[in-house]
Amino acid sequence: MTDENRKSIQDNVLAAIDAGRVHMKPRWQFVLQGALMVAGLVLAALAVLFTGSFIVFLLEQNGAWFAPAFGGPGVRELFTALPLLFIAVALIFLLLLERLVRRYSFSYAQPMLYSVVGIAVFVAAGSFLIVQTHVHEGLFKQAQEEHLPIVGGFYRQFGEPHLDRIISGTIVEAFENGFYITDPEDQQFTIIVTPSTQFPTGRDIDIGDNVIILGDRNGVNILAEGIRTVEGHADMFKRHNNP
Amino acid sequence: MEELTDEAITRQVQQGDTHAFGVLVERYQDKLQRYAKRFLFGHEDSQDIVQDVFLKAYSNLQSFDPTLKFSPWIYRIAHNEFINAIRKKGREPLSFFDPDTLFPHPIAKERADTEVKDNELRAMLDSCLEKLDLKYREPLVLYYYEDMDYQSISEILHVPVSTVGVRLSRGKTALQKVYTDLHPNEATN
Numbered sequence: 001m002t003d004e005n006r007k008s009i010q011d012n013v014l015a016a017i018d019a020g021r022v023h024m025k026p027r028w029q030f031v032l033q034g035a036l037m038v039a040g041l042v043l044a045a046l047a048v049l050f051t052g053s054f055i056v057f058l059l060e061q062n063g064a065w066f067a068p069a070f071g072g073p074g075v076r077e078l079f080t081a082l083p084l085l086f087i088a089v090a091l092i093f094l095l096l097l098e099r100l101v102r103r104y105s106f107s108y109a110q111p112m113l114y115s116v117v118g119i120a121v122f123v124a125a126g127s128f129l130i131v132q133t134h135v136h137e138g139l140f141k142q143a144q145e146e147h148l149p150i151v152g153g154f155y156r157q158f159g160e161p162h163l164d165r166i167i168s169g170t171i172v173e174a175f176e177n178g179f180y181i182t183d184p185e186d187q188q189f190t191i192i193v194t195p196s197t198q199f200p201t202g203r204d205i206d207i208g209d210n211v212i213i214l215g216d217r218n219g220v221n222i223l224a225e226g227i228r229t230v231e232g233h234a235d236m237f238k239r240h241n242n243p
Numbered sequence: 244m245e246e247l248t249d250e251a252i253t254r255q256v257q258q259g260d261t262h263a264f265g266v267l268v269e270r271y272q273d274k275l276q277r278y279a280k281r282f283l284f285g286h287e288d289s290q291d292i293v294q295d296v297f298l299k300a301y302s303n304l305q306s307f308d309p310t311l312k313f314s315p316w317i318y319r320i321a322h323n324e325f326i327n328a329i330r331k332k333g334r335e336p337l338s339f340f341d342p343d344t345l346f347p348h349p350i351a352k353e354r355a356d357t358e359v360k361d362n363e364l365r366a367m368l369d370s371c372l373e374k375l376d377l378k379y380r381e382p383l384v385l386y387y388y389e390d391m392d393y394q395s396i397s398e399i400l401h402v403p404v405s406t407v408g409v410r411l412s413r414g415k416t417a418l419q420k421v422y423t424d425l426h427p428n429e430a431t432n
Contacts, residue, residue, distance in 0.1 A: 009294050111345060
């Protein structure tokens with residue numbers, strides 16, 4: 001580099017500073033930027049957690065979450081029931097979260113696999129914990145009682161079970177080859193048990209038990225391929241608009 | 244002023260001594276010009292781009308933490324400006340995702356090469372740099388010409404330290420191939 005070039009860069013930079021053509025941005029601007037970045041990270045994380053836990057809530061509501069206990073056909077039902085729209089939304093938030101996290105040295109200095117796995121574990125554990133708090137059940141209940149503005153319609157639209165081959169309900173009466181159940185909308189179904197019906201949680205079922213049935217419907221009659229009991233989750237077996 | 248560290252001078256500039264910034268420009272203009280020439284092959288306006296790097300550094304100086312090293316910080320700004328310049332000209336393809344950053348790699352030992360080998364590599368780099376993929380060219384330039392360690396290169400490129408090692412290793416292999424293609428007689432001798 002010639003002396004002339006050296007001089008010109010240094011002179012030009014200092015001249016631009018002296019003439020006020022370039023200003024040093026104040027520190028608060030960077031503090032604000034950093035705070036906004038953290039806020040964005042927190043919002044993205046909350047959005048992922050909310051969407052992730054909502055997906056689990058939906059699958060619990062329609063019974064698909066419990067279907068893998070029935071083996072291959074149950075796993076197939078779970079995959080068929082996956083809410084692809086919400087999974088896509090969760091993935092978008094995940095990508096956003098990953099992108100924001102990669103701006104920090106603790107993340108970019110490590111292979112991307114680590115941050116992806118870290119975020120996946122965080123989302124899975126966080127979603128599981130949120131599901132345990134029954135926050136979605138609470139919001140769903142409020143939505144059904146018309147006490148939840150804005151997102152109430154959203155919960156009412158997506159929170160109702162609508163699977164063809166899986167039904168949840170409470171046993172109300174038994175007969176020789178089966179029993180009657182009432183679903184969360186108080187509709188009664190006849191469950192027919194055959195020798196090939198699977199009982200992955202045991203055959204010890206009684207009146208009052210909450211059950212998930214896998215089988216083909218014929219009107220209100222269901223030929224059960226599998227029957228399992230579900231403990232806890234009482235809310236999903238009784239809709240709150242039905243006293 | 245001359246005996247102060249970069250970071251101490253930066254602190255002075257942050258406190259209002261704007262002319263102290265001239266010392267930083269003086270210390271880094273040769274390095275950044277050299278970096279620009281090797282990174283931005285064929286860009287006639289590299290001097291203007293380096294000048295923009297200093298103006299941008301001055302403008303963002305309050306975001307610099309003087310407890311950290313100044314050198315990777317200003318090289319990071321230079322890297323971004325150079326990438327923008329390449330993008331504007333559209334001469335070289337820039338990938339948004341590098342699979343090398345995805346998985347962990349064993350970190351190669353730094354400075355494993357002898358000085359003679361380093362000099363050989365520098366000579367090869369001089370004659371073949373333009374033919375090398377940008378993703379290998381930059382770490383090779385930073386390592387062999389700017390004497391940066393893996394950690395500093397990782398901070399400049401925002402890639403894992405292990406990826407720096409992988410790119411250097413693959414870059415050297417690519418360099419040898421390019422050199423052999425360009426100088427077939429020397430390779431067979």
